[in-house]
Amino acid sequence: MNFPSKLIESAVDELAKLPGIGRKTALRLVLHLLKSEAEETTDLANALTKMRNDITYCQYCHNISDTEVCSICANPLRDQTALCVVSDIRDVIAIENTAQYKGLYHVLGGVISPIEGIGPSDLNITSLIERIPGSEVKEVILAISPTMEGDTTSFYITRKLRELGIKITTIARGVPVGGELEYTDEITLGRSIVERTSYNKL
Amino acid sequence: MNFPSKLIESAVDELAKLPGIGRKTALRLVLHLLKSEAEETTDLANALTKMRNDITYCQYCHNISDTEVCSICANPLRDQTALCVVSDIRDVIAIENTAQYKGLYHVLGGVISPIEGIGPSDLNITSLIERIPGSEVKEVILAISPTMEGDTTSFYITRKLRELGIKITTIARGVPVGGELEYTDEITLGRSIVERTSYNKL
Structure with a gap:
């Protein structure tokens, strides 16, 4: 596709790098922004840059957070005896939206996948094992997708946690x-x- | 959907304003940017802002352009006797990509639509009529979608151009x-x- 403007072309190129957005969709989005108020584009650009630069990760659960300790870990009303282990930030959002769970979380940041070169040391597993002794956690709930890699990860964590003598469950x-x-x-x-x-x- | 971070929330909100992007897709894009290098987000934000603020429209054909006169109008090798009238910038890109047309363009910026309150004066019709006398244009090709509004627009332009005594054609x-x-x-x-x-x- 040839564009009549280098500015359009570079905006389309950048948008088309996002997953699931091809060059035709990118062009549609760019032309939408061109038709809208200039402010809309500025707001979008600022929100993205600010998000990317200012975001921090909770020092306890590794969830995304605006502060050093996330709002879930900092909330004394949450059940401190339950710890739900998930692979991704998206899973925290999904479980929170069910409004069925009131405990704490621990975000691994992925699953063990030898094919993609992801080993246990690339995930937040050490911090998981270290945060349990001395805490009130009595039950660790493994909420990891039941794929080959997910099951491997669950199995690895189960073996590491066994000696701590806490209850380990998995989602039904x-x-x-x-x-x-x-x-x-x-x-x-x-x-x-x-x-x-x-x-x-x- | 509740987000663990206001920064994420505002980025998702801004992305979800784009056509065809819902909040779930927006979240997926945001999490992709979070996982990628910070530079990628900066590049995207800059490309969008620069595109929106620096873009100009060609003073002759109203196509998007980086300069006052677009590369098509400024190209002496293009056939100066043919003028293709389209409703949208996207149509110029589509026709250019066929590599079958070597003449000039005129972008109306929409079609006449009484329901949406778009009348002839909201479109670049006056500048179309004014640019023809004194130019080398011998044929005006109406390349407007054959919808009710498109046909009305073609009919209106045909009537306005009739007295100029040039050939008026429409795409097959x-x-x-x-x-x-x-x-x-x-x-x-x-x-x-x-x-x-x-x-x-x-």
Whole structure:
């Protein structure tokens, strides 16, 4: 695609580096910005730059935060006995949005993946093991995606935590709400039957 | 959706103002930028701001340009006798990419749409009529989408240009290349038969 302006071209090039945005979409976004008030572009550019430069990570849970200790870790009303281990910041947002969990978090920053060259030392596992002794944590909930890499990571963490003598749980596997039985894979369906719950618990 | 950081929230809010980008996509883009080098975000923000603030429009054809006269109008090798009228900058890019047209352009900046309150005076029609006398233009090609509004706009321009005594043409309507006859609407198919071309012209 040829552009009549180098300015447009470089804006399109930069936008098209973002995941899931091709050059056609990038051009659409650029032309939208051109039609809108100049202020809108300035606000967008400032918000992105400020976010990227000023963001910090919580020194306890490694979640993104505006302060040294994030709002979850700093909140005394949260259940200090439960610690939910997730691989990504997005998982914290997803679990928080369920409003079903009131404990603390620990963000690993990925999963163990030998193919991508990610080993245990590249993840926030040491800080996880170090924060538990001396804390009130009684239960560690492993909320890691049940993929090959996720399961490896869960297994590794379980082995490391075993000697601390705390309860280790994992999120339930089963048929998703709204899911159809016939389209559920056999492993999920199998687990869902084995780990069936009493009807009045639902 | 609740975010653990106001910085993230405002970046997501700004991105989600763009057309076709929801808050989930915006969050994905923000987290991508967080994982990449800080430089990538700076480059993106700068490219957008610079594009929005420094862009100019060609004083002749109203196409986007880095200079007062765009590279097409300033190019003496372009055919100065043909003038292609389009509604949008995107149309110029699309036609240029076909490499089939070597003449000049005139960007209207929209189409006449009484419902959206866009009248002829909101478009670059006056400058179109004024640029033709004294120029070498012999043919005006109306390349406007064949919608209700587009046809109204073409009709309006045709009436205004009639007294200048130049040739007025419109882009051909027909079955698109790669299109299936059975899925082509009857008006397009009808026109395509009426305006059939000699086989060896293809």
